[in-house]
Amino acid sequence: MDMNPFDLIKNMKGIQENMKRMQDVLPSITATGSAGAGMVEVTINGKLVVTRVQIEKEIVDPNDVETLQVLIQSAFNDASAKIQQLIQSEGLKAASTFTKA
Secondary structure, three states, X not given: OOOOHHHHHHOHHHHHHHHHHHHHHHHHOEEEEEEOOOOEEXXXXXXXXXXXXXXXXXXXXXXXXXXXXXXXXXXXXXXXXXXXXXXXXXXXXXXXXXXXX
8 A cells, every 4th residue: 555655744743643642651551471480470561661570489599590580581571572562563553543544
């Protein structure tokens, strides 16, 4: 579908409004990633700010901090992938609303 450049200029205000709306929505979008069969969970928001870390006590071994570090990293990466999918789907919703307008 080709878009007329003049239509794009006319719709720039709509694009800017959608971008602002996404910036307002990002803090409220959250995703939780997990690792170690749920022993470590990290929740982040759409701005990639960690809002919660949950670690099961059984996994905490002072002699094996490296494993805990890897699990936290894996849980964060899992949450990050999920939040990117959510942001993309929110962006697609906004884009489809924009193209219908």
